[in-house]
Each structure stands twice: as structure tokens, then as C-alpha cells.
């Protein structure tokens with residue numbers, strides 16, 4: 139989760155997009171691993187007709203622009219734009235978007251980490267054979283989650299938590 143949730147509402151415009159405290163610095167730190175960083179997100183606002191695809195593209199472009207100014211480059215963003223009742227194959231907790239991203243970027247999911255803020259994310263990661271880290275100040279472990287699921291309470295914790303799982307790229 140990169141932006142703050144709007145209680146009971148969707149982000150429908152860049153003006154409503156607020157980066158989570160510390161997340162820009164955290165992403166910059168994580169980019170030092172030299173691994174592709176990809177967003178996998180459910181965006182049902184599109185399927186509900188509240189946000190058109192061009193609007194979602196614009197929000198994504200503005201976010202990327204802000205991150206690029208920090209020196210952070212995201213490889214891609216994959217969105218499920220369907221509603222729950224569409225029963226699509228791509229809405230998390232289904233793993234289709236993770237699998238697509240892995241195929242497109244030649245990523246080994248067994249050596250990847252999915253950072254999420256909900257049990258839905260953890261389930262999607264597990265279904266894709268990928269490790270997960272729960273991130274958020276108020277996240278709670280779901281009863282079906284492994285008790286050793288790593289949790290980062292703040293963006294500042296993300297790098298330290300994830301460093302335990304990733305060997306920094308060694309430059310010969």
C-alpha cells in the first residue's frame with residue numbers, strides 16, 4: 139500500500155492521493171536491492187464506473203513521476219479493475235496478477251516478496267508461491283496467517299524487515 143486509504147471511499151483523482159508517511163523514503167531504500175518493484179492492486183472503482191481507465195492511468199503516471207523525482211523507479215503496476223461480483227480471475231486474493239507480472243518480468247516468485255496490508259494480499263502471495271510481509275500500523279494477523287508472518291508497522295521498518303529475506307545484489 140503506497141497511498142493512504144480514504145475511509146469509505148476510493149482515490150478517484152490525483153488530488154486525493156496521499157503517500158503513506160515514510161513510504162517514499164522506504165521505496166527508495168528498497169530500490170537499492172536492484173530488484174523490479176511492481177504494484178499489484180485491486181481497483182474496483184474502475185469496474186464500478188467511478189473511475190475511468192484513463193483516470194487510473196493518470197494517477198499512476200503522477201505517482202511514478204513523484205517517485206522518479208526521489209530516484210525510485212517502479213517497474214510496472216498491475217491492476218484488477220473488476221468488481222467482486224464479476225468473479226474475475228485477477229482480483230486478489232487470486233494470484234493471477236502476480237503470475238502475469240512474474241511471467242512478464244521473468245521473476246522467480248519463490249524468491250520474491252509481496253508487501254501487503256491485508257489478509258487478501260497474504261493469500262494472493264501464498265497462492266503465487268511468494269513470501270509476504272504485512273505492512274501497516276494497524277494490521278492484524280488473520281487466524282489463517284502463519285504466526286511467523288513478518289510485519290512492518292511503519293514504512294521505516296520495511297527495509298529492515300525485508301533485508302532479512304533479500305540478499306543485496308552483489309556487484310562484481
Ligand SMILES: [Zn+2]
Nearest residue numbers: 218220226228
Ligand atoms: Zn479482475
